[in-house]
Amino acid sequence: MxxxxxxxxxxxxxxxxxxxxxxxxxxxxxxxxxxxxxxxxxxxxxxxxxxxxxxxxxxxxxxxxxxxxxxxxxxxxxxxxxxxxxxxxxxxxxxxxxxxxxxxxxxxxxxxxxxxxxxxxxxxxxxxxxxxxxxxxxxxxxxxxxxxxxxxxxxxxxxxxxxxxxxxxxxxxxxxxxxxxxxxxxxxxxxxxxxxxxxxxxxxxxxxxxxxxxxxxxxxxxxxxxxxxxxxxxxxxxxxxxxxxxxxxxxxxxxxxxxxxxxxxxxxxxxHAAAPKPKFTPVYTATVEVTGGRAGRARSTTGALDVKLTRPAERTEGDTGTDPEELFAAGYAACFASALGVAERRKRVTAGPVTVTASVTLGTRPGGTYGIAARLVVSAPECPQEVLEELVAITHTVCPYSNAVRGNIAVITEANGTS
Known part of the structure; x- marks a missing residue:
């Protein structure tokens, strides 16, 4: 002012x-x-x-x-x-x-x-x-x-x-x-x-x-x-x-x-922030019970989720089983898309139709341990490229998935707007 x-x-x-x-x-x-x-x-x-x-x-x-x-x-x-x-x-x-x-x-x-x-x-x-x-x-x-x-x-x-x-x-x-x-x-x-x-x-x-x-x-x-x-x-x-x-x-x-x-x-x-001090206010809790590990079954306590789990290497044609990486990718993409809406309101702009595609990769690290990496592709064909890149940067500060993995796993983001 x-x-x-x-x-x-x-x-x-x-x-x-x-x-x-x-x-x-x-x-x-x-x-x-x-x-x-x-x-x-x-x-x-x-x-x-x-x-x-x-x-x-x-x-x-x-x-x-x-x-x-x-x-x-x-x-x-x-x-x-x-x-x-x-x-x-x-x-x-x-x-x-x-x-x-x-x-x-x-x-x-x-x-x-x-x-x-x-x-x-x-x-x-x-x-x-x-x-x-x-x-x-x-x-x-x-x-x-x-x-x-x-x-x-x-x-x-x-x-x-x-x-x-x-x-x-x-x-x-x-x-x-x-x-x-x-x-x-x-x-x-x-x-x-x-x-x-x-x-x-x-x-x-x-x-x-x-x-x-x-x-x-x-x-x-x-x-x-x-x-x-x-x-x-x-x-x-x-x-x-x-x-x-x-x-x-x-x-x-x-x-x-x-x-x-x-x-x-x-x-x-x-x-580039250090790990913050614990300060967390619960808003919603999802509870999922898994039996049988990667080859088992995942059921939510609400009953809304009840899926078979299949190891990717063992998946056969017609197998409808999913895996933890697909579930994580679905959650990250959905959350990021919603958080981008918050960024739009904050910047007072409209990106138009937006599609977020998340890829989550399971891999090995030196010493025989496992880790994951993520890639996000944000496509908004009606949004100017410069505006979309700014929105995506803000979204990473808002999205709880981005905040949770920051500093722990590699996340590559690609923004595809209109030139």
């Missing part, structure tokens, strides 16, 4: 932490027992950038924490000029003070550089990374930026410095709303005349990309983000990281398109 974009408050829970250098302001939303997502904003702004998306992220079951970097927003300033390793070390002190263990880090611009360094420092505590624009400057660019990118301002009794800040914001982001620009002026003022303190740390720091190369990473930003120009450099540095560009979004896509932003972030986090 517009009211969220015009000030630094919001509807998420806000609080302060007491750290050695001062107080740190942060926002929280979502499930305290869910996967922990820590958001680190760009400078010289604040966590208010993410306020409109906090509820949408929390609705996916995430434990969302957006911090104000020390010296920015409503957090106390650092006692001296900090380096990026200093900011990263402070981030871990903040995470510890929040009582979090393993986390997912989402960093934008300056926040992305801090998140990358924090991951280098404590790789074992980072489950995944999301870079909402990471400035991988060349040595020449860093020198040039350091010379005059953030000149600061001098407070003037006639208020002319406010126009200086306003003009800078409009120069950087010419298409954003007046409400968003107004909030940014307040954020600049909250830092003070020397708003370039974190910029200096960025320009003096060369990220160690090799140290975080094995971390599951998502590159996510609006198509109009000022760092969209660096896609070639960034994708070359992170060749295994998918790049998601949200059409029409600026640096502030989290407030412009909060639901779209949250869906993409949550899909990545949930795909």
């Amino acid at each position: 517009t009211t969220h974009a015009t000030h630094m408050r919001g509807s998420s829970h806000r609080a302060y932490l007491e750290l050695p250098w001062g107080q740190v302001h942060h926002r929280r939303a979502g499930d305290p027992d869910g996967p922990a997502l820590v958001i680190v904003h760009q400078s010289p702004l604040s966590s208010a950038t993410y306020e409109p998306a906090m509820a949408a992220l929390g609705a996916h079951g995430l434990n969302v924490v957006a911090i104000d970097i020390p010296g920015f927003g409503m957090s106390d300033a650092t006692p001296e000029q900090w380096s990026i390793p200093d900011y990263a070390g402070a981030l871990w002190e903040i995470v510890d003070a929040l009582g979090l263990q393993k986390v997912h880090l989402l960093g934008q611009h300056t926040g992305a550089i801090i998140s990358a360094e924090a991951t280098r420092q404590k790789r074992d505590r980072v489950l995944s990374l999301i870079f909402q624009g990471i400035p991988l400057y060349s040595d020449e660019e860093r020198v040039k930026k350091a010379e005059g990118y953030a000149p600061g301002y001098t407070p003037a009794i006639d208020g002319s410095h406010l126009k200086v800040i306003w003009d800078r914001v409009r120069w950087l982001y010419p298409t954003i709303s007046a409400e968003s620009a107004s909030r940014q002026v307040a954020e600049y003022l909250s830092v003070g005349p020397d708003y370039g303190v974190a910029y200096r740390a960025v320009f003096a720091h060369k990220p160690d990309i090799a140290a975080v190369a094995d971390v599951p990473t998502l590159l996510l930003h609006g198509s109009e983000d000022v760092l969209d120009r660096m896609n070639d450099v960034v994708t070359a540095a992170f060749p295994h990281a998918p790049l998601v560009r949200i059409p029409g979004g600026t640096d502030f896509v989290a407030e412009e398109q909060p639901e779209v932003f949250a869906d993409s972030v949550a899909a990545h986090v949930l795909a």
Whole structure:
């Protein structure tokens, strides 16, 4: 809503932490027992950038924490000029003070550089990374930026410095709303005349990309983000990281398109989440009794299911027996198709007629054990391919079968829409 974009408050829970250098302001939303997502904003702004998306992220079951970097927003300033390793070390002190263990880090611009360094420092505590624009400057660019990118301002009794800040914001982001620009002026003022303190740390720091190369990473930003120009450099540095560009979004896509932003972030986090704490509310229980194993019979207590089971290798022509893999495939396909309907409602789109075909394969693993793998083919001939792929990604976060097997078995998904 517009009211969220015009000030630094919001509807998420806000609080302060007491750290050695001062107080740190942060926002929280979502499930305290869910996967922990820590958001680190760009400078010289604040966590208010993410306020409109906090509820949408929390609705996916995430434990969302957006911090104000020390010296920015409503957090106390650092006692001296900090380096990026200093900011990263402070981030871990903040995470510890929040009582979090393993986390997912989402960093934008300056926040992305801090998140990358924090991951280098404590790789074992980072489950995944999301870079909402990471400035991988060349040595020449860093020198040039350091010379005059953030000149600061001098407070003037006639208020002319406010126009200086306003003009800078409009120069950087010419298409954003007046409400968003107004909030940014307040954020600049909250830092003070020397708003370039974190910029200096960025320009003096060369990220160690090799140290975080094995971390599951998502590159996510609006198509109009000022760092969209660096896609070639960034994708070359992170060749295994998918790049998601949200059409029409600026640096502030989290407030412009909060639901779209949250869906993409949550899909990545949930795909790389650690095993969640037990939290389960029963809705329905099916009970099936099997006698005779794979060559026996399966009967449900309701009587609706009463089928003969046959080992695939022993099946003969005319044999009507089924097997556990067919039953699992039927359940997965049916559940996924229904969950896709939830995704349609969430995105306010219609996919048209949808067919889900599930294949479940039984196989052997090293050491003589058995395992299964699944493949889903989602066909929607009336749905644009790009829309269908987005719906399928959301569906995997909703479908209980996908949630149950995530991290345990391989699931390949193919989406067939219209080009």
